[in-house]
Amino acid sequence: MSKSIRKETLKTKTPEGKLGVLLPGLGAVATTFIAGVLAIRKGIGKPIGSITQMQTVRLGKRTEKRTPLIKDFVPLADLKDLVFGGWDIFKDNCYESAKKAGVLDINLLEKLKPELEKIKPMRGAFDRSYVRNLDGDFIKSGNRWKLAEQLIEDIQRFKKENKCERLVMIWCGSTEIYMKRHKIHNSIKNFEDALKKDSKFISPSMIYAYAAIKEGTPYANGAPNLSADIPALIELSKITKTPIAGKDFKTGQTLLKTIIAPGLKARMLGLSGWFSTNILGNRDGEVLDDPMSFKTKEKSKLSVLEYILQPHLYPELYDKIYHKVRINYYPPSGDNKEAWDNLDIFGWLGYPMQIKIDFLCRDSILAAPIVLDLILFLDLAKRAGLSGIQEWLSFYFKSPQTAEELYPEHDLFIQLTKLKNTLRWMMDEELITHLGREYYNT
Numbered sequence: 001m002s003k004s005i006r007k008e009t010l011k012t013k014t015p016e017g018k019l020g021v022l023l024p025g026l027g028a029v030a031t032t033f034i035a036g037v038l039a040i041r042k043g044i045g046k047p048i049g050s051i052t053q054m055q056t057v058r059l060g061k062r063t064e065k066r067t068p069l070i071k072d073f074v075p076l077a078d079l080k081d082l083v084f085g086g087w088d089i090f091k092d093n094c095y096e097s098a099k100k101a102g103v104l105d106i107n108l109l110e111k112l113k114p115e116l117e118k119i120k121p122m123r124g125a126f127d128r129s130y131v132r133n134l135d136g137d138f139i140k141s142g143n144r145w146k147l148a149e150q151l152i153e154d155i156q157r158f159k160k161e162n163k164c165e166r167l168v169m170i171w172c173g174s175t176e177i178y179m180k181r182h183k184i185h186n187s188i189k190n191f192e193d194a195l196k197k198d199s200k201f202i203s204p205s206m207i208y209a210y211a212a213i214k215e216g217t218p219y220a221n222g223a224p225n226l227s228a229d230i231p232a233l234i235e236l237s238k239i240t241k242t243p244i245a246g247k248d249f250k251t252g253q254t255l256l257k258t259i260i261a262p263g264l265k266a267r268m269l270g271l272s273g274w275f276s277t278n279i280l281g282n283r284d285g286e287v288l289d290d291p292m293s294f295k296t297k298e299k300s301k302l303s304v305l306e307y308i309l310q311p312h313l314y315p316e317l318y319d320k321i322y323h324k325v326r327i328n329y330y331p332p333s334g335d336n337k338e339a340w341d342n343l344d345i346f347g348w349l350g351y352p353m354q355i356k357i358d359f360l361c362r363d364s365i366l367a368a369p370i371v372l373d374l375i376l377f378l379d380l381a382k383r384a385g386l387s388g389i390q391e392w393l394s395f396y397f398k399s400p401q402t403a404e405e406l407y408p409e410h411d412l413f414i415q416l417t418k419l420k421n422t423l424r425w426m427m428d429e430e431l432i433t434h435l436g437r438e439y440y441n442t
């Protein structure tokens, strides 16, 4: 990234006042995140998995031994300044919803009950044709334009009532059906006309994204459906100077894929097959049991390997990979997903080998720190004067949103390098190339 790109100087800019966190979808991920932050604030939990809270960043030469925590290096909002709100299509408050999600221990939830109970959803903007396995009745009425107006009012009211200085919105709602880009997505003018005409090519998550971006509120999409990743909303994000990012939180099986695949490629080991199967029993699993919602997820999960392994550059190693991803709804598992992977790999002279992985993971436990980091980094980006797609946040997504002409970078370690270099760049610190010639006299 060139230093010539305009950015506000952040050195003197400490965030002041409250940061409102608006989450469409107060289900398993959202309530695990909110309850987690409340527990951390009380000192009864630790922010494990969060880069903003736990990771350091090296500055300057290795001999300088400067490795501050990221949160001490860049001016991030303090956890005590976060205020939570959101929408859902069910009336449950965050305590009830967290209890139903069954991710966190009931003893912990009881300790947080008074605060969680106070966080009540606003009525959702919902249409069952986009999430067929859900049917809630706590919803707004009106055509798409009216829904957008109501969401904008909600955002403004929330900000005022909670005396927030700034806001961030992260879509934690259910995965919507697979949709292709349509010409009404091509410009903000077409999009607004289509909102007024109540076009079926605009899904509920796009209406939330529109409302947020219109208000200058940074927006990220945690699910794989089409949302802010359309030219119309990218255009709007530049007009309103709003940072956006997406999509689909990188947790569980795909996280492991983006750790292992770059390693295999780095060592020039071949891959002939990768079979991934999951069982999960939460509401997300129920939604993904519908083939149209699964198709959205499948697209997001499948693209990862192709981009990492670059079969066009290494046809002998990666040209004929059989890659399959399955998700099955299995209620007894609850939120504790089991993800199996079988990898058929080959080495020297083509000799075959196998890797088997059985990851007993907790989806929302892996997603919650991502939600936290995205909120704090998107707020930072906004204060730094950055707008439009924030590719440096690719680290958190299965399908990173990039400029139209670019292919996404999926390798977790390249993504982390990019993220940290962006923070150094924001703070006018030297970028780290890992060349290291300066340590040797030869």
Ligand SMILES: NC(=O)c1ccc[n+]([C@@H]2O[C@H](COP(=O)([O-])OP(=O)(O)OC[C@H]3O[C@@H](n4cnc5c(N)ncnc54)[C@H](O)[C@@H]3O)[C@@H](O)[C@H]2O)c1
Pocket: 024, 025, 026, 027, 028, 029, 030, 087, 088, 089, 090, 101, 124, 125, 126, 127, 131, 134, 136, 171, 172, 173, 174, 175, 176, 204, 205, 222, 223, 224, 248, 249, 250, 251, 252, 282, 283, 284, 287, 363, 364, 366, 367
């Ligand atoms: N948990 C993970 O590891 C993970 C990883 C990647 C992506 N995701 C995605 O994150 C999203 C949330 O996951 P979850 O496990 O919390 O699911 P969940 O089903 O527990 O929660 C989603 C919530 O969204 C609500 N909702 C649906 N449509 C809405 C709308 N239009 N307006 C307001 N609320 C709406 C539902 O009622 C539900 O309460 C899903 O799309 C999931 O695919 C989760």
